Amino acid sequence: MDYEQAKDICHVRSAIFRSSKKVKYWKDHIIPLDIRVPYIDKQAIDWQEYDPRDNDDCSLFMYND
Secondary structure, three states, X not given: OOHXXXXXXXXXXXXXXXXXXXXXXXXXXOOOHHHHOOHHHHOOOOEEEEOHHHOOOOHHHOOOO
């Protein structure tokens, strides 16, 4: 998906990233995404959403015995 689509579907405590890069841009940040993401990356079409809740090691699923 493109940058605008990824930005629109991204949840507040999630991030967006390009599948070809290892950098995540968290949405819940004091500086807006449009300022933090480089212009050249905004032109790419390999954007994805990273939702930490999708990982098994998320604190949502952690518990103590």
